Amino acid sequence: xxxxxxxxxxxxxxxxxxxxxxxxxxxxxxxxxxxxxxxxxxxxxxxxxxxxxxxxxxxxxxxxxxxxxxxxxxxxxxxxxxxxxxxxxxxxxxxxxxxxxxxxxxxxxxxxxxxxxxxxxxxxxxxxxxxxxxxxxxxxxxxxxxxxxxxxxxxxxxxxxxxxxxxxxxxxxxxxxxxxxxxxxxxxxxxxxxxxxxxxxxxxxxxxxxxxxxxxxxxxxxxxxxxxxxxxxxxxxxxxxxxxxxxxxxxxxxxxxxxxxxxxxxxxxxxxxxxxxxxxxxxxxxxxxxxxxxxxxxxxxxxxxxxxxxxxxxxxxxxxxxxxxxxxxxxxxxxxxxxxxxxxxxxxxxxxxxxxxxxxxxxxxxxxxxxxxxxxxxxxxxxxxxxxxxxxxxxxxxxxxxxxxxxxxxxxxxxxxxxxxxxxxxxxxxxxxxxxxxxxxxxxxxxxxxxxxxxxxxxxxxxxxxxxxxxxxxxxxxxxxxxxxxxxxxxxxxxxxxxxxxxxxxxxxxxxxxx
Amino acid sequence: xxxxxxxxxxxxxxxxxxxxxxxxxxxxxxxxxxxxxxxxxxxxxxxxxxxxxxxxxxxxxxxxxxxxxxxxxxxxxxxxxxxxxxxxxxxxxxxxxxxxxxxxxxxxxxxxxxxxxxxxxxxxxxxxxxxxxxxxxxxxxxxxxxxxxxxxxxxxxxxxxxxxxxxxxxxxxxxxxxxxxxxxxxxxxxxxxxxxxxxxxxxxxxxxxxxxxxxxxxxxxxxxxxxxxxxxxxxxxxxxxxxxxxx
Numbered sequence: 001x002x003x004x005x006x007x008x009x010x011x012x013x014x015x016x017x018x019x020x021x022x023x024x025x026x027x028x029x030x031x032x033x034x035x036x037x038x039x040x041x042x043x044x045x046x047x048x049x050x051x052x053x054x055x056x057x058x059x060x061x062x063x064x065x066x067x068x069x070x071x072x073x074x075x076x077x078x079x080x081x082x083x084x085x086x087x088x089x090x091x092x093x094x095x096x097x098x099x100x101x102x103x104x105x106x107x108x109x110x111x112x113x114x115x116x117x118x119x120x121x122x123x124x125x126x127x128x129x130x131x132x133x134x135x136x137x138x139x140x141x142x143x144x145x146x147x148x149x150x151x152x153x154x155x156x157x158x159x160x161x162x163x164x165x166x167x168x169x170x171x172x173x174x175x176x177x178x179x180x181x182x183x184x185x186x187x188x189x190x191x192x193x194x195x196x197x198x199x200x201x202x203x204x205x206x207x208x209x210x211x212x213x214x215x216x217x218x219x220x221x222x223x224x225x226x227x228x229x230x231x232x233x234x235x236x237x238x239x240x241x242x243x244x245x246x247x248x249x250x251x252x253x254x255x256x257x258x259x260x261x262x263x264x265x266x267x268x269x270x271x272x273x274x275x276x277x278x279x280x281x282x283x284x285x286x287x288x289x290x291x292x293x294x295x296x297x298x299x300x301x302x303x304x305x306x307x308x309x310x311x312x313x314x315x316x317x318x319x320x321x322x323x324x325x326x327x328x329x330x331x332x333x334x335x336x337x338x339x340x341x342x343x344x345x346x347x348x349x350x351x352x353x354x355x356x357x358x359x360x361x362x363x364x365x366x367x368x369x370x371x372x373x374x375x376x377x378x379x380x381x382x383x384x385x386x387x388x389x390x391x392x393x394x395x396x397x398x399x400x401x402x403x404x405x406x407x408x409x410x411x412x413x414x415x416x417x418x419x420x421x422x423x424x425x426x427x428x429x430x431x432x433x434x435x436x437x438x439x440x441x442x443x444x445x446x447x448x449x450x451x452x453x454x455x456x457x458x459x460x461x462x463x464x465x466x467x468x469x470x471x472x473x474x475x476x477x478x479x480x481x482x483x484x485x486x487x488x489x490x491x492x493x494x495x496x497x498x499x500x501x502x503x504x505x506x507x508x509x510x511x512x513x514x515x
Numbered sequence: 516x517x518x519x520x521x522x523x524x525x526x527x528x529x530x531x532x533x534x535x536x537x538x539x540x541x542x543x544x545x546x547x548x549x550x551x552x553x554x555x556x557x558x559x560x561x562x563x564x565x566x567x568x569x570x571x572x573x574x575x576x577x578x579x580x581x582x583x584x585x586x587x588x589x590x591x592x593x594x595x596x597x598x599x600x601x602x603x604x605x606x607x608x609x610x611x612x613x614x615x616x617x618x619x620x621x622x623x624x625x626x627x628x629x630x631x632x633x634x635x636x637x638x639x640x641x642x643x644x645x646x647x648x649x650x651x652x653x654x655x656x657x658x659x660x661x662x663x664x665x666x667x668x669x670x671x672x673x674x675x676x677x678x679x680x681x682x683x684x685x686x687x688x689x690x691x692x693x694x695x696x697x698x699x700x701x702x703x704x705x706x707x708x709x710x711x712x713x714x715x716x717x718x719x720x721x722x723x724x725x726x727x728x729x730x731x732x733x734x735x736x737x738x739x740x741x742x743x744x745x746x747x748x749x750x751x752x753x754x755x756x757x758x759x760x761x762x
Contacts (some may be wrong), residue, residue: 070649074688075728079646119748123741129733202608202685204728211734219744226751291649417646 022233030233031163035170039479043230044161050221050229051110051154052174054118057218058147059181062090062189063123063308065121065141066212067186067286067301075204082134084415087283089142091276091406093351098403105156109231114153118222121147125218128211135486147218148403152396154178155380159391160232167400168386169316172377175313179373181416182282183308185214188299197363229363246478254486257467258390264397266438267379267386271398272405274342274375277349277428279406281307281372284414285365288421303362310369317363317370318377330493331385331447333469339439339450340380345371353422372432385444389467399497405435447491453494460485584705590625594619594634595696597721604722608685610723614666615678616696616709629700630707632672635679635693638662640712640720643690649734656705656746662695671698689725 023041024032032044039045065072065086073083097117104113124143131140158170175248196206230236258264286304291297295303318341325333348368355361379398387394409431413424443449445458464485468478598613599605605612615636618627638661644650653659664687667679695710712719 026523072681073647073649075725077725078691080648115751116748119744122744126737126740129737130729132727132729152531202726204686204726205730205733206728208728208733212740215740219740219747222744223747226747417648420648 005140005207006282026233027163031161031235032490033163033166035162035166037173043227043233043429046231047157047161048170050225051114051156051157052177054114054218054221054225055148055150055174055178056181056184057214058118058121058150058177060185061122061214061218062141062145062148063185063282064125064144064189064211065090065137066283067189067297067304069287070290070297070300071193071207074456075207076133076137078134078137081416082137084410086134086138086141087280088407088410088413088473089138090145090283091279091403091410092179093142093145093371094147094149095400095403095407097146097387098400099393099396102156105153105391106251106254108159109236110153110160111225111229111231111236113156114150114452115222115225115229117150117153118147118218118225122215122219122222125211125215128215128486129208149399151175151178152392153400155395157231169319170298171380172316172319172459174309175236175380176313176373176377179278179311179315179376180309182278183305183311184278186282186286186301186305186308187215188300194298202397226256243272253469253472254390254393256506256509258387258393258397261387261390263386263442263444264390264394266400266442267383267394268401268404270338270342270436270439271376271379272408273432274345274379275399275402276405276407276409277372277432278308278369278376279347279403280409280428281369283406283410284424285420288425289358289361293361297359302486303365305361309367312365314370314373315377318379319372319381321374322378322381326381326491326493328494331491332377332450333493334381334491335439335442335450338382341371341378341438342375342436342439343433345375346429346432349432350426351429353424370423382442385491387467388464388484389478399408407426411434442467444491460488460491464488492507528685543723564658583655585654586656586659586708587654589705589708590622590626592619592622592707593617593633593696593698594600595694595709595711597694599721600718602722604724605683606727607683607687607723609683611680611682613678613680615676617676618673619709621639626707627671627673630698631701632668632699632703633671634668634697634699635666636662636697637664637666637687637692638710640691640696641716642694642695666694671715683723685726687723687725692721692723694721695720 022032023029023039024036024044024046025034027033035048036045040049057305059362068079069083072078078086100119104117107113120327121143124140124146127136127140131137140267154174155171158174159167162170189210192210193206193223196209197203201209282304285307286300289303290297290300322334322339323339325337327333329336345368348364350369352361352368380395383395383398384391409428412431413427414421419427440450443452444463445455446463448454461482464481465473465478467481472478477502572715593616595616597615616633616635639650644652644661650660650663652661664679664684669677669679693710693712693716695708697705698707698709700706710716712723
């Protein structure tokens with residue numbers, strides 16, 4: 001039986017005999033060290049495909065209503081205020097759900113947590129068949145919106161399955177391809193609606209039937225997660241905990257450590273103005289093009305889709321850019337690139353609201369989508385370094401902050417008839433610029449911030465070890481954090497001091513593997 | 516092509532042609548010697564793109580001034596009446612109503628010389644337009660969204676009354692309406708109108724109850740699939756527990 005206090009070495013490769021159990025190359029934790037996109041090999045690549053596809057389905061369902069709003073608003077007698085309220089409701093449910101998902105993944109594992117959430121929210125999608133008023137429409141969108149909390153479980157699952165050299169790519173692809181759903185749905189729903197209309201169904205029935213398509217696929221994807229997925233390379237949580245292979249951390253300590261880290265709060269705010277803006281656009285863009293430029297339902301859907309579909313490359317691209325900047329300039333490069341890209345997104349948003357013609361609007365929107373989604377990827381280039389102990393909670397806070405941004409933005413600018421949609425979009429751009437400024441306040445003692453260099457004697461070990469108290473350090477609980485600290489020295493960039501310092505406060509009975 | 520119900524009959528917004536005007540290098544602009552042939556291609560692309568944008572921007576202003584009719588300039592020369600009484604609620608897809616129109620005889624003879632066709636439409640009353648920007652009234656008829664449903668399009672006759680029996684479309688949403696008739700000339704331009712209500716659109720309005728779109732089969736399907744979703748979750752939990760106790 002393995003000694004539970006022995007630190008796990010993340011990057012040591014296994015002897016050939018043990019490694020042949022898996023199709024991909026793995027490290028000593030059995031996390032994959034390679035990423036093969038077109039493979040469906042169990043458990044790693046299978047987990048990737050199951051998680052991004054089920055998350056994709058959740059996005060399709062959550063944003064299935066907006067492209068069909070021109071029909072739904074007359075069918076249910078909705079006013080602009082009703083539509084705005086429902087849009088806010090669709091993204092507000094996930095604010096707390098994302099926080100809870102982090103805890104749920106810790107307790108029961110990402111497979112059960114995500115499948116439970118998805119299967120329990122699918123009835124809200126089917127309820128499209130029976131809703132008949134503004135309030136029931138709002139409730140349906142509210143409960144359906146809970147499902148996009150599965151973002152946290154995708155990031156958690158990928159971090160459990162993939163080794164640090166590949167975890168960024170896996171996270172970025174899983175997150176980005178899931179967000180694709182927000183764009184794909186703008187194409188899928190009008191198409192499905194059109195097909196149903198061709199059978200002779202009247203419009204007020206056709207939209208109800210259309211919702212069954214995303215609903216059924218969502219149910220099937222969650223069943224696939226349950227049947228084919230597993231939490232960790234070696235098995236599911238229940239089996240691993242029984243064998244004593246997986247230690248449990250204290251929820252209170254993890255929570256306290258996470259919420260007292262100011263960087264998590266700043267990133268939650270700024271993520272609200274890249275991802276939150278993306279969610280807002282998913283809600284308003286089809287109606288905007290339909291009403292302002294008089295295009296038909298399908299065309300409005302295609303244009304709106306191109307916004308969300310950019311996620312296929314833009315979000316992973318943001319993550320890639322963050323890694324490239326870090327190679328040369330370290331964490332300061334990550335922070336600067338995040339600020340620059342997100343601010344440019346804000347500028348483009350201001351311009352989008354001022355565009356008066358269809359072609360110009362589409363062109364600006366495409367550029368805007370690239371920048372705002374790349375900013376999402378860049379944000380999650382910084383998040384893994386904020387905390388090692390409370391990574392799940394910080395990810396959940398940031399993710400939840402994204403939804404809060406969507407709620408606030410829709411409340412202020414897109415509810416009721418106070419601002420025309422184009423004015424709302426311009427004002428949203430100004431708000432992006434303002435809420436991106438706090439990135440300047442993020443400072444890591446060992447790496448610096450946007451305007452200040454690192455403190456001369458600060459080390460990564462001190463930063464990450466500080467998350468544990470003396471008791472825990474004596475028991476050696478923080479050893480995984482120390483290993484992470486060693487690996488994170490790369491965040492000093494090319495000009496930084498490259499020799500890792502020997503940690504002075506590790507008890508002698510713990511043996512750290514030599515690099 | 517998918518059309519929102521009723522929108523096919525709306526006058527189409529001014530179509531803007533998407534041709535990039537060719538940028539000629541001889542003439543007004545002096546040649547720029549330091550630009551290599553490769554750069555010129557890129558520059559040419561950039562210049563034609565910005566020229567297109569400018570062209571589109573300008574034509575968007577031009578379009579609104581030329582060729583569109585303002586409602587406030589139209590004379591109210593037709594009298595229109597509809598059969599439903601005040602307070603009567605009609606059901607979409609089931610009920611019928613009779614609509615009739617005629618020239619108001621108090622106007623001088625010859626007023627209707629230009630009238631060729633009469634287009635009768637069902638229009639939203641102000642109470643159904645409130646907080647609904649997609650039904651907004653605009654004086655420019657090409658942008659006006661008040662009247663979205665066709666009742667009848669018929670040739671104009673000089674007889675006293677023309678009647679039409681209209682079966683309420685199943686696409687009609689629940690709302691309050693009035694009926695308006697536009698008189699079109701030989702070019703298809705609107706030259707006059709008449710409506711069942713007064714100028715403030717407050718009297719003699721119709722109530723229509725739209726269909727819900729629900730049906731029993733849909734309700735049953737929703738119920739079945741919901742049970743399938745939650746049921747499969749329960750099934751997996753039970754199966755996992757069984758495995759644990761069997762081990």
